[in-house]
């Protein structure tokens with residue numbers, strides 16, 4: 217497809233290109249751009265342009281691609297190669313089966329975070345009156361997925377908090393789109409705004425990366441630094457959150473944290489030291505990495 221111009225036509229023979237050619241070309245370009253999933257990236261972008269599903273796209277792989285669609289595809293491809301996440305380009309990311317809308321200013325929810333939500337839903341299954349606080353909610357993914365997954369009859373109160381007004385605007389948009397109006401949104405610093413002993417379950421996927429980890433990973437460049445950077449060792453926010461737990465966590469309450477796997481041992485020790493008697497466990501992701509520390513207060 218090197219002979220394709222921005223209007224989607226070949227320069228040599230003037231025949232429109234096909235979706236199959238567009239995907240091949242897109243996969244080559246996104247691979248050069250550093251993508252781990254080049255073919256999938258190209259296919260998802262083309263499906264977005266054509267507003268179609270996989271089966272339909274595959275049924276017309278050799279049909280001519282309308283020039284306007286080819287041009288729109290090339291524009292998205294350029295933005296992808298420049299480092300924009302696919303989810304920003306198509307406007308959403310699926311999380312726990314929910315379409316979560318995202319764009320510049322908010323973190324794209326990651327698949328591993330679904331494990332934290334699954335653990336939270338198990339914990340909440342026999343606690344119908346729990347107060348749940350999602351600290352650093354971003355797009356609202358965790359709070360909204362918990363709200364959507366509660367068992368029938370649950371009266372749990374779900375509060376989604378973030379200090380970023382931009383992130384909260386995305387959370388509000390998702391709350392509206394998913395018709396989960398009972399989820400409360402709060403703008404505030406960590407749990408400092410919570411009254412003593414009011415949270416039964418604190419969930420937090422806070423920024424935990426170091427400056428070096430961010431600098432080394434060009435795929436993170438488009439996401440807000442305020443959603444990624446956790447200070448020199450990545451633990452600034454988590455330390456402050458844990459320090460406030462003795463005040464905000466109700467007796468019998470629990471906490472679930474997402475971390476860099478390299479931080480698990482340190483955070484486990486920090487929790488044990490801050491709240492003696494906590495029952496602490498770790499959860500491994502599908503790659504066997506310990507990404508979550510969960511703990512229950514006696």
Ligand SMILES: C[S@@+](CC[C@H](N)C(=O)[O-])C[C@H]1O[C@@H](n2cnc3c(N)ncnc32)[C@H](O)[C@@H]1O
Pocket residue numbers: 323324325326329351352353354355356357358377378379380383404405406421422423424442443444453
């Ligand atoms: C890693 S993102 C997680 C977003 C979302 N929970 C998810 O899992 O996709 C971290 C979020 O924490 C928020 N944040 C950073 N510092 C904060 C603070 N001091 N208090 C509350 N939220 C904070 C950021 O704005 C960002 O939305």
